[in-house]
Amino acid sequence: YKWPNPQLDELESQRYDRMGYNARALSEGVIPCDQFLLGETVGRANAADWLRTAYHDMATHNVTSGTGGLDGSIRFEQDQPANVGNGFALTVLLLRGEANRYISLSDILALGAITAVEQCGGPKVNFRGGRVDATKADAPGVPEPQQDLKTHTEIFARQGFTQAEMIGLVACGHTFGGVQHQLFPNIVTNDTRGVNNTSGNVHFDSTFITFDNNIATEYLDGTTHNPLVVGPDETNSDKRIFSSDGNRTMNSFRNQRVFFKTCADLFARMVDTVPRGVQLTQVIEPMPVKPQGVHLVYMNDGRIRMHGDVRLWNTHEDPERSAEVCWLDRLGHECDGCCWQLGHTSDQVSTFVADRKETTSVWYSFNQTTRYPILDANSSVSKFWFEIDEGHGKRVEDQEGHRYALQDVVMLADSSCREDLNLTLGIAVRKGIKPTRLYLEAESIIDDLPVVRTINVPMTTPTSRNGLYNVYTFSDSTLFREWNIVLEVGNKKYATTNLQRHEFPDCA
């Protein structure tokens, strides 16, 4: 895809900016993998809850009617007997803050499961966005351990999975976590609860926070303590499922590579199981050169300052490297002095983990400490690109000649400042156009879901008419999450990027 694309930019960032500079908060709950936030029970982990939540949310799917699937309906399904325990509520509570208008709660639940798998030693799982959040419960459909093999096979077939895929999905799922005595006292009894720890949570395998094939090898070797294999016959659903093809599938999982490949494919299908009619995006791949938070600020002296970062994916620190941002003027012409050396410090590095390896990215800032690229408002900017030199000539990074587009019609003004929760915004609007409406788009989370509020900015009297821009002043104290400015000119819209991370000076 081509930058800017607010939805794909956001999905890409949530997917790949996992740790370090400009990291998103999503993965914090699974770093380290034994982390269990918001609860006291030892022997549990967010990683296990996140994976189980994605499965239970999806498990309502009916391939024939096209209903149910991964749609966040788990929020309304916690009174269903198959959804006992607080793992689902905790998962929603931990993850909902990461959703916004471009990435739904159900996208975040899908990505939470993928992040847990990848971060805790598992394979890379393809991620798409575009899930739509349900507003009510789906028809019940999550399997329970006391059901027989025929029922389980039918349930998985209804969800769209064959018998072999059922074996795979259960084995891949049960490499994390375990069964709690408190919730299943007949499965993990007073006698068996002490096996892994004293809290009464008996794990499915000996490495309950590591994604590996021990779930299969320990089962095959007869050393397993999996409560759904060695528990009471009636609830030994893993045993019935694992052995249902004469252990053929489980035997293939002795090979870790086969196990990883199977799990990666099945998890991708699991999280992509959505109600009919929901259109998912392409698989989100990392952008090799990605601008982040690029925006303009109108200075009181009539010039324009350019802010932002750029991420160079899959590279390392290189003292030889120098990087520049270059731009075309607002009419699309090349201009003199329209290149600027980017700043970089050693903390501007980030990492992404999958397939047990780390990918490093290095970031550069448009500013070097306090020095920014400053443009003359007359010539201004329409597109920019990067020129990178690693000691063997300049490499141009311009999205295959498309360059990166940037509007200069509406922007923040330098007069903007913060006083506690209150932001006093100066909003600069280019003269010579006939604006029809100026407003802010501000996000909040209401009843677990992201919503966008529109806040009108009156344009009666500009507070300043310096240079080529009129500046309108507006105050608001509700801009806690993502927000941006939009200017409508007839049916054309000019929008800034999310300005949540802009650093405002104190008003004093």
Ligand code: HEM
């Ligand atoms: C017949 C199918 C299945 C049955 C009967 C079943 C049953 C169970 C039960 C009884 C627990 C214990 C929950 C608790 O005590 O909190 C559990 C945990 C878990 N299940 Fe399944 N499950 C099935 C399939 C799956 C699938 C397909 C996945 C994922 C792909 C999955 C992922 C998990 C995870 C990660 C846990 C651990 C949760 C934790 O430790 O907090 N399960 N399952």
